[in-house]
Amino acid sequence: MVRGRITGLAVSDVRFPTSLGHHGSDAMHPDPDYSAAYVVIETDARDGLKGYGLTFTLGKGTEVVVCAVNALSIHVVNKDLEEIVSDFRGFYRQLTSDGQLRWIGPEKGAVHLATAAVLNAVWDLWAKQEGKDPKQLLSCIDFRYITDALTEEEACGKSSFCQDRSPYSLSCFLFQWDYSSSRALLFKYSKMAYLGRRKELCTEALKDGWTRFKVKVGANLPDDIRRCRLIREMIGPDKTLMLDANQRWEVKEAIEWVTKLAEFKPLWIEEPTSPDDILGHAAISKALAPLGIGVATGEQCHNRVIFKQLLQAKALSYLQIDSCRLGSVNENLSVLLMAKKFQIPVCPHAGGVGLCELVQHLIIFDYISVSGSLENRMCEYVDHLHEHFKYPAIIKKASYVPPQDAGYSTEMKEESARKYQFPQGEVWQKILSKP
Template sequence: MAPPSGKRVWKAPFTISKMEVKDVRFPTSKGKHGSDAMHKDPDYSAAYVVLHAEGTELKGHGFTFTLGQGTDIVTTAVRGLEQFVVGRRLENIYNAFGAYWRELTSHSQLRWIGPEKGVIHLATAAVINALWDFWAKIEGKPVWELLSCMSPEEIVSLIDFRYLTDTITPEEAVELLRSKWSDEEARKKRSEFVPLGPCSILSSLLSSSRCLEALKAGFTRFKVKVGQNVEDDRRRCAAIRDIIGYDKPLMTDANQVWDVKEAITHMAQLAEYKPLFIEEPTSPDDIHAHLTIRKALSAYGIKVATGEQCCNRVMFKQFLEARAFDVCQIDSCRIGGVNEILSVILMAGKFGVPVCPHAGGVGLCELVQHLAMFDFVAVSGTLENRFIEFVDHLHEHFLDPVNITNGHYIAPTLPGYSAEMKPQSLDDYEYGKGCMWTTQQ
């Protein structure tokens, strides 16, 4: 189905001349940073893309997030997409971005090893994220503002609606967005409020000392990893509640470790600590299982959140149609970049399900803040029941790192997608080449 007409023509008269691809890894496994019930020793990593174009000194930077081994496979997949990138005029991409996204994900041979999922889709995210960084730099705006200034028709033209029209059509999406444009004064007030940012949460294996530090820093929402041992989980939940009290939300995250009955039994034993939700209680692909868990845990007042590893917009569609989760979590790198994430935000808006982005890792906070702020300004218009995850980790490697003040994200002001790493960090942490790896071998 063709998107509605009425979009402007964007001028970016530059041709992509080169695509650099780097395997960038940070040895976080040494300190068990980011470890959880399922992932014991992650090395936070990125398949990193830099786009060069003739006629401009600007560059587009983007990446997809990985956990160490396997990044070499993703970078190979990214190089497989080079045929769709190098030699293309940027204005031709941006003026038909939805169609371009479909082309990128529809190669008759490449899609066989991942039709909108898996390694090809991770590679797609890296390329698409770099293109958005490039576009925003050309326009001189941060990505959230670039998106928020678009008309409903322009936003909808960015999305490939194939497989979605039984749930939301382009026309419905335009009307959903137009309803937020109908009161220009309210929209203006929302955009002015964005620099205060949505609330964030602190995610980690929280210790008492870290809880106290977070409270002093203004954090009001907390998340704790669970899933290994119920007695240990009870002990830590009790300790955290003793510090933060029961007036602040406490969330739990099992990182997919349980079967359905385990999830229900385990969380029932944590119910007295009033967890707001359990995140990823079981396989991220099992929509029916999430629905079963959601129904069972509703008796305890515990919600279900997932989406961090939901692999494409079609699965999000099914989660939303089935009412299988209470909280929709998006990841800036798991599905095919900004274009596909827009479709998820719009579907969640139609169903009235709050979008609370997953972040952490390396660079995920930097990217996802743009998506949450767009959702606030142009789609939901509210911060109620919405927040962005935050982990204070590896931000020092970015030229435009997140700015957290009093437990809130501060909206980025620099042009781009906040994706660009410092040149020294790229050199030092390039796997197999950088000094942070060669000196360890």
Template sequence: MVRGRISRLSVRDVRFPTSLGGHGSDAMHTDPDYSAAYVILETDVEDGLKGYGITFTLGKGTEVVVCAVNALAHHVLNKDLQDIVGDFRGFYRQLTSDGQLRWIGPEKGVVHLATAAVLNAVWDLWAKQEGKPLWKLLVDMDPRTLLSCIDFRYITDVLTEEEAFEILQKGQVGKKEREEQMRMHGYPAYTTSCAWLGYSDNTLKQLCMEALQDGWTRFKVKVGADLQDDIRRCRLIRHLIGPEKTLMLDANQRWDVPEAVEWVSQLAEYKPLWIEEPTSPDDILGHATISKALVPLGIGVATGEQAKALQFLQIDSCRLGSVNENLSVLLMAKKFEIPVCPHAGGVGLCELVQHLSIFDFISVSASLKNRMCEYVDHLHEHFKYPVVIKNASYMPPTDAGYSTEMKEDSVKKHRYPEGEVWKKLLAAQEN
């Protein structure tokens, strides 16, 4: 029985100075400080049940997301959890269709990041209430109940609710066996930790060798700032990992369309599986052009959902509107048989998205062909329930919730700008 009224919402600006070590650096984001707007929902339940949600940012601008979360707070405050999940579709639409806030969205940008943070906290709360990890809550859910969490507005020309129901019904076959497979072997992952653009060659070599020793077979390289440097780095990495390992490229939206085709063609000899985010995420036709041009080279395109413009679909646990919107994308991907390879990393993205990948395999896609989930090996120590990686695979979380809860001491130290870490850094910058 879902119970509890949401009595308080608080949100904190939590930042980690990852830019100091070049961690997370790419062609577009040269000095990111991995950060999060961290939402806590408190309830009036006697045991003090709380829900925790995050949305990922890169430092500056986190304060803007915090403001947006506070602007959305009235939609959730004093609401009964039963009422929210009992009409989750209606609640989702209420959040994304606020008559005034929608003007600075809709369903993208700062407002949508804030929406994800709030909804991630709601899902964490629901899963904890049920005593299940989020992936298991979804796997055990009746198909009609699951679909009631999705807002089908704007997507019925691509996927109707009845089509989605048929997909979930088919997914019931063999579900128990796939769940056991996940518990035994986990969900395959790839690593981006070795080849951030700001890393020296020595660091790159060391991290690649360590990853190989740990059993990693899939590696992603950041590219896009300098072609000759990319050629040199890709040559180095391909030499280190050998011809049989999988290599992917990520340009982080750096190029225009002709530049993307020319640049990736120059890197084709290193046999990348895909080029990720080659151009603006809003340019659907541009992605289709790039995709068509790279077919003869055997290189796919990976990014967000783009009709007939990609070979690998990437979901995001924070840029999309939490679990609700990701469910619709997973179902659309299944309809068109596009493999889902989520990107993660950041602050908590690995913790969140593992649940979505595991659910997708068990209940929707029923396939691991050409599928893998990104993994980045930093900042997990700040979470109460960090990811568990074994044999280069995500092992299914066993703790109740969405794995979003951070350690209070970490939050206190890294709050911006009053936390201990930032007080020291800002004082040093002034001097």
């Protein structure tokens, strides 16, 4: 029995000063402060049940998302959890179709990021309950605007979680895992500025069993060639190399630049151009296919409609969902199902603040209850900021260990959320007080 009335929703701006060490920087984002709009939903349940959610941001702008979360809270507070989950599709539409808020961003931008934070908290809350029917998952998906690619009836026919094929489908839905290790593959990438440090990181990663490595490119071609050569020489011909341009190039420029890097045998080029340019991605994908290089994108895709068009246009070879860019589990489920229909492997985007914690649930769910395949699939991992979470993602032998605790792994440690709250937290008070 789903229980609990939502009595309050609090949101805070939690920032980590990663820009001080240029961690996470790339050709388009030189000074990111990895941040989160962090949501806590309280209920009147006797056991003090709470839901925790977040959306990933890069510092400035987090306050805009916080304002958007507060604006959305009117749709959440004073509702029974049972009322929400019994018509989760309707609740999703209520958040994404607010007549006034959608004007500044219909399922994109700050409002959609805020929606992800709120819905992630609701899923965390719901996942801590028991007795769910896996077939309820389809009722959470909004099929509006994607029925020309995938209908609800078609999804039910293709999805294993509608057929109860997997013995893990129920535990997957609850985000509780009753097996101790995962076969999901992933990669680790180096972001450090110095080649010596890159060598050190590669050596450590190879020793730990990593087989897939990503290199940031796009700012300077000679430097890209030098770094790609270094990484390829270190990892050898059998390990996988991937490139990430973070939306740096024009379409023609992307084709020319990546062609010059083809000698290093990259598996893909990630985000070669604007994430909104479906036809541009299609042109790049077509041009690079003879070189054996695929196009990967998705971490900046605003909604399921963009993914639908990318798939229909054959514009990508690897689909990168993001647990905070889309409207939480609800929207990601629709994308997983479309990816299965179009036979495109899902390789989630992670890193940031809490993204690994969140997306591990989605990729394991995709394997167990949607795709049933590990072919050409991997899940990104970055080894920082996990210490701030109560249930951090765990990696063993270069693989995610499935979470053992119910929930969406989104709960931060209270001390971390307090110390890094912007601008009044202890850490930021020290930084901001410096001349």
